[in-house]
Amino acid sequence: MADDTVQRTASASPFEAAFGFSRAVRTGNRILVSGTGPIEPDGSSTLGDAAVQARRCFAIIVAAIEELGGSANDVVRTRMFVTDAADGDAIGAVHGEIFGDVRPAATMVVVAALLRPEWRVEIEAEAELAG
Numbered sequence: 023m024a025d026d027t028v029q030r031t032a033s034a035s036p037f038e039a040a041f042g043f044s045r046a047v048r049t050g051n052r053i054l055v056s057g058t059g060p061i062e063p064d065g066s067s068t069l070g071d072a073a074v075q076a077r078r079c080f081a082i083i084v085a086a087i088e089e090l091g092g093s094a095n096d097v098v099r100t101r102m103f104v105t106d107a108a109d110g111d112a113i114g115a116v117h118g119e120i121f122g123d124v125r126p127a128a129t130m131v132v133v134a135a136l137l138r139p140e141w142r143v144e145i146e147a148e149a150e151l152a153g
Contacts, residue, residue, distance in 0.1 A: 031089045033058075033082050036065045037137070046086035053090050053149040055083050057103070059141050072109035072142040076102075076116040079145040084120070087149050095124055096149040102130040103144045113143055 030044040035058075038045060046055040060068035060075035061082070068078040084094045100121070102113055110130055117128065126147075136144050 029090055031086050033061070033086060034063045034065055035059070035061050045082070046090055048090040048092075051151040051153070053087050053092050053096070053151070055086050055147040055149075057144045057146050058082050058086075059137060059144045067138055067140050069140070071112065072104070072106070073112040073116050075141065076113045076143050076145070079143060080116065080120050083145060083147045087147070092149045092151050094120055096151050097121060097124055097126045097147050098150045099127045099148040100129070101146040102128070103133045103136065104130060105133060105136060105142055107132045109142055 027049070029048040031046050032038055033045040035045065037043075043056055045058070046053055048054075058079045060078040062068055062078070068075050087093065087096065100117065102117065104110060104113055110132075114130065121128075136142075
């Protein structure tokens with residue numbers, strides 16, 4: 023893929039079209055995944071605890087990366103925004119399930135709120151594909 027080629031992918035998030043952004047963008051060998059909340063295919067929020075919501079976020083993220091030619095093994099950075107520090111261990115455990123062997127650079131930040139009040143986590147990711 024030439025470095026000047028840009029590919030984009032979308033998900034079920036109702037915010038993408040309304041706010042004018044892509045779920046993920048690939049430019050060259052780099053894939054950037056936007057902040058991803060726990061959204062179901064019908065646009066509703068994923069119900070459940072922080073671990074359930076984190077799994078949904080990571081499923082959306084990995085699907086976007088795969089659609090653009092990468093895999094979970096290509097992830098080099100994640101950023102997790104959580105609304106309650108008490109959820110950190112549960113979210114971190116899910117991160118470990120998915121990226122335990124990959125071990126990307128990772129950040130977890132506690133924030134006052136996310137876009138929907140029922141969200142406990144929102145996650146970004148970056149992937150770098152070989153050669």
